[in-house]
Amino acid sequence: MDAARIIPKAGNLKYALSATDTCVTEVRPGEIVTVECEINCNEGLISSTASKLSPDTVRFPFVNPATGPLQVVGAKPGQVLAVQIYAMDLDAVGYTALWPGIGMFPDWVRQKEFGIHTRAMEVSNGFVHWSDKRKLPIKPMIGVLGVAPVHGAVLTIDNGTHGGNLDVQEITTGSTVLFDVQQDGASLYVGDCHALQGDGECVGMGATEIGARVTLSVELRDRPARMTWPRIETDTHIATLGCARPLEDAMRIAFEQMVYWLADDYGFTEAEAYMFLGQIAEARCTQVVNPKYTYICKVAREFLR
Numbered sequence: 667m668d669a670a671r672i673i674p675k676a677g678n679l680k681y682a683l684s685a686t687d688t689c690v691t692e693v694r695p696g697e698i699v700t701v702e703c704e705i706n707c708n709e710g711l712i713s714s715t716a717s718k719l720s721p722d723t724v725r726f727p728f729v730n731p732a733t734g735p736l737q738v739v740g741a742k743p744g745q746v747l748a749v750q751i752y753a754m755d756l757d758a759v760g761y762t763a764l765w766p767g768i769g770m771f772p773d774w775v776r777q778k779e780f781g782i783h784t785r786a787m788e789v790s791n792g793f794v795h796w797s798d799k800r801k802l803p804i805k806p807m808i809g810v811l812g813v814a815p816v817h818g819a820v821l822t823i824d825n826g827t828h829g830g831n832l833d834v835q836e837i838t839t840g841s842t843v844l845f846d847v848q849q850d851g852a853s854l855y856v857g858d859c860h861a862l863q864g865d866g867e868c869v870g871m872g873a874t875e876i877g878a879r880v881t882l883s884v885e886l887r888d889r890p891a892r893m894t895w896p897r898i899e900t901d902t903h904i905a906t907l908g909c910a911r912p913l914e915d916a917m918r919i920a921f922e923q924m925v926y927w928l929a930d931d932y933g934f935t936e937a938e939a940y941m942f943l944g945q946i947a948e949a950r951c952t953q954v955v956n957p958k959y960t961y962i963c964k965v966a967r968e969f970l971r
Contacts, residue, residue, distance in 0.1 A: 671699050671700070673699055674733075675704050676702075678690045679732065680855065681727065681731060681822050682820060683734075683819060683820050683822065683829075684814055684815075684819035684820075684853070685850075685851075686819070689736065691737070692736075692739055694739045694740075695739065695740065695884055695885045695886050696884075697883060698883045699883070701734075701879070701881075701882065702877075703733055703858070703877060703878050704731045704877055705757070705760070705875055706731070706809070706857075706871070707719060708729070708731060711724070712760070714759060715759060715786045717786045720782065726823075729822075730809070730810055730823050730831060730858045731822065733856050733857055734855035735851075735853035736854040736856075737852070738854060738884050740886060741850065741886055743849065743850070744847070745886050745887065745888065745889055746844050746846060747813060747852045747884055747885075748844050748884065748885045748886070749811065749845070749882055749884055750885070751839055751881075753880075753881040754808070754839055754859065754878050755879040756789055757876050759786055759787070760789045760874040760876035761784055761785060761786040762784075762785050762869065762873065763782070763784045763869070763871040764869055768870025768871070769869045769870045769872070770868045770869075770954055789874065794862050802862055805835060805862050806860065806862075807834070807837055807838045807860050808857075808858070809832070809857070809858030809859060809860055809863075810829075810832070810856065810858035811832065811837055811856055812825075812828045812854075812855055813846075814848060822855070823956060826958070827848075827896075829845050831858065832896065832960050833858075833860075833873070833953035833956065834962055835865075836962065836964075837898065840900060841900050842898070842900075844899070852884075854884065856880055859878035860876065861876045863952075866952070868955070870955045890927070890930055890931070892926035892927075893926070893927075895909075895920075898962075902967055902968075903964045903965060904964070904967065906924040906962070907919075907961070907963075908921075908960070908963075909956075909958040909961075911958055911959060913954065916951070916959045920962060921940075921943060921949070921963050923963070924963045928942065928965070942969075943963070943965070948966070949961065949962060
């Protein structure tokens with residue numbers, strides 16, 4: 667791949683996705699660019715494996731800085747923005763942390779729990795170096811990816827039909843992520859990269875949070891009539907996403923969107939698609955720590971040929 671144009675993070679970090687932000691740069695469909703992404707707790711806080719977070723250095727909701735917006739030439743409402751991810755180049759140090767009030771077991775009133783714990787780790791040679799005895803293979807992914815919402819602004823800790831803080835492991839190298847364009851120019855944002863994330867992201871800062879450089883391109887497509895939430899395409903699967911509380915509503919959205927996709931593009935009736943998913947769906951919750959949970963529904967392409 668030829669050297670891509672670099673879009674720097676310096677001066678271009680935002681904490682909400684909005685159509686009113688001044689664009690960082692224009693990107694043409696088919697152009698390959700590399701977007702610099704800051705670690706989720708802001709620049710300079712995690713500089714070595716000895717780094718620690720504190721209430722004085724982390725200010726909510728000013729976390730998950732995303733680089734953008736990138737204005738896509740020719741993008742209009744009624745289209746789909748397809749973001750193809752080619753590569754992720756990670757920094758050398760990442761971290762995970764416990765933070766009172768955030769995670770699967772939040773003590774909302776006392777915000778006591780286990781207290782603040784920071785585990786900064788070396789990330790090198792394809793591994794997260796958890797300890798001297800344990801090395802975890804990296805699986806890089808993008809936590810925040812999305813376009814400007816139809817109205818107002820949405821914080822980068824939140825998510826919705828526009829994307830945002832989805833925290834889905836399948837948003838990674840080799841995937842194409844589809845978004846419903848809701849504003850002229852789309853306004854694409856990228857950030858909150860992870861070297862590794864477990865299903866559910868049970869801890870609020872639970873992934874191996876890390877800075878990265880993401881190489882991607884965009885293209886424009888006609889929007890499918892019943893696509894209202896982000897979709898993902900890979901060589902092996904198609905996938906739909908849903909974000910909501912309670913968790914079962916996020917699952918319902920993801921499955922509803924897959925029923926529509928199967929019916930509209932693959933020759934199923936809605937009833938057949940629903941029954942079909944009962945046999946072959948691959949589905950799970952990818953995170954339960956954002957304001958709205960994320961659920962993914964996947965179908966292997968081998969069943970659709």
